[in-house]
Structures are given as C-alpha cells and as structure tokens.
Amino acid sequence: MKRFILGLTLFCILTCAPANAMGLFYTDATYPMTATGVRTTKTVDCLKKGKSSAIGILFLVELGDAGLGAASKDGDIKQVYFVDINEKTVLIFFRKITTTVYGE
Numbered sequence: 001m002k003r004f005i006l007g008l009t010l011f012c013i014l015t016c017a018p019a020n021a022m023g024l025f026y027t028d029a030t031y032p033m034t035a036t037g038v039r040t041t042k043t044v045d046c047l048k049k050g051k052s053s054a055i056g057i058l059f060l061v062e063l064g065d066a067g068l069g070a071a072s073k074d075g076d077i078k079q080v081y082f083v084d085i086n087e088k089t090v091l092i093f094f095r096k097i098t099t100t101v102y103g104e
Helices: 003-015 068-074
Strands: 026-034 046-057 061-064 080-090 092-102
Touching: 003 046, 026 068, 046 080
Parallel strands: none
Antiparallel strands: 026 080, 046 061, 046 092, 080 092
C-alpha cells in the first residue's frame, strides 16, 4: 500500500507539474514571456511600465485582473515590447500573480 501511494504521488508530481518552477511550500519567482515580434534596441529602463495583479486564497477565491490589457492600461502603453509574470505562492493558502508590461 505504501508503494502504491508513493508511486501515485510521484506520478502526480511528474505529470501535473507546471511548466515554470514552483516551490512546494513557497514560490517567489519572475518569468519572462514573449509578447510580440516587435524588435527594439531600447532597454527596459527607457520604456513605460504597467502592472496588473490577481490574488487567490485557498484555491477557492481568485480576485483581480492580471491580464495584459489591464497592465497596458495601467501604464498607458500602446505598443507592448516585454512582459514579465511574477508569481508568489504560499502552499495553497495564498497566491498572487502580477503581470508587468513594458512598452511605449
């Protein structure tokens, strides 16, 4: 029975694992995303920045808008060049996703 439970747990971890790294107890990581095929020679420091976020509690309630549209509107950005996603989680109790866009 112990082998079955261990095997099932290992199977779930390996097949249900997210694409990004995720800590078992705590995660605070930022991941880049490809927004568009626009090429620019500008650095992130020279561009406008907008943020949007959503929080979740116990996987029961999720509130907010962490979309690109909300982040672009926050920074008054018309052309998006770069996108970063920041994820903070504490077990199943708390989750916060923040989308940061950079552009002009």
